Amino acid sequence: MLAEKDLTAMTCHKSVAAVEVSKVSVGFRREGQQDLLAVDDVSLRVFPGEFVSLVGPSGCGKSTLFSVIAGLLQPQAGQVVVEGTDTTGLTGGVGYMLQKDMLLPWRTIADNVGLSLELAGMKKSQARKECMPILERCGLGGFEISYPSQLSGGMRQRAALARTLLHGRQVVLLDEPFGALDAQTRSSLHDWLEDLGRDLGLTIILITHDVEEAVRLSDRIYVMTPRPGRIRGIVPVELARPRGLACVTSPDFARAKAKVLSLLGHSVASPVHESSDREMAKAMEG
């Protein structure tokens, strides 16, 4: 059991949080049906350079919460502060990789990946050149003039990831970025993302359904309840970095994984007390 002090000491590198979500609630109006409360009073605080994951059952409002953080959706209540600026309802402050790859089918891979540069006013030909290194790094070298329909599902996801990274924001939101990948590619991308995040000093928030992936990558895991989504608990992961594949076998890994699973409602061998995690969640939000 960690007190607020310890958590802060562990995670706080600078005094200003990279992302601070406070008491955000989102409801959807639905014609002929009751309004739907998707996200209920959620608060998160993520510090610069941290890697944080969001796990929760399908439909609990994770993607909705990302839309709010990215400024694409106005919450009914609450506030989003990115690097000290109130960005509630304002776009462009964070990098956002949507759940679907959303590559524009009429643009080549290079032109898709370079979109953010074009939007910032760069010439198309220049943008194409600029995106070569990141394409190489994402294993898409040689596919720059292919169209999205000519790529596999995993390649499209990597292209979407490349586009998000090229956007060049400090804070990056990744909504199930590795969903369509095989276990091996996934694992190598985990290493790659960990390195990249550290090299570029990125602050990453990741949504995933894969608990092992969350533990493998995160400094902290937020577990959400079924809809309406609330934070049920926060699980810190205290594994040394760089982690590598070997960390999967360590007892700390197993402990963190068991804790997340139990918060998600799976019965595991060593149950954790939910109430204590609630307190921790409160402490984090406070």
Add this chain to the structure above:
Amino acid sequence: MVTARQISLAKAPRGDGSVPLAQIGDVQLHRVISSKRPSRAKVLVVQVVLVAAILAGWQIAADLHLVSALFWSTPFRIWDRGAQLFGGQRLDGTTIYSALEYTIVAAISGFLIGTVIGAGVGLSLWWSKTAEAVVSPFVIVFHALPKFALAPLLVLVMGLGMKSEIALAVALTVVTSLFTAQSGVRAVDSDQVKLLQSLGANRRDIFFKIVIPTSVPWIISALRINIGLALAGAIIGEMVASNNGIGHLIFYAGSIYDVALIWVGTGVLAAVAVLMYAGVTLLEKKLMIGLHVQM
């Protein structure tokens, strides 16, 4: 698991009488994928024979006075008339060549102007929901209106000649392209818009990078309908409001009981329509490939 019902279905005789090609236990296997395509030559031969039979039947029926050659003319007379005209005979102050040119210029101008204006207005309505709401009912009324009713008015305003003819072709084509452009705008994927917004795009970026690429295939798909409409507009325009063009030629032929000439005009019109249609289909394919969209 196979249920009893499925088994009985598998055993049931097939209504189409097709013979099972193989059997696994009691289950009969059929081939539904036809491996044979009809040979092109065979189809062409049947088509030629069909046309020849109709023409021969017509000629014979006219020779036997079963149909009136005066009202229906005969294939031989039509052929002779066609030969005279294409030989350069002047008719009502014009030749078939200049009439042809006149009609084609009118139809293509009407097609281009109508398509560009319609698509432009349809796309620009994306910018303002209010403008769209204001304009929509008028567009629907104009769409429902039989545009040929406008012909006399157009003659009064624009005078006799190609201008009013083009105006009629524009009136016919403009609504189709406006509607298809609007459908294209409505087909814009809101998630793609979301993506662009998350990358910091403004409304102008979204218009040029999402709305236009999404709508253009829709607009292109309306080109084929529009070329037919433009030709119809030009022909009707020529009948009502002009003294040149194939439409005028047909109208003139009717007024002097030159039935063979009516047929020649109609035949030429059919050829022009087929050529324009083929041209637009080719253009459509080229554009679609250029835009990299699957049809």
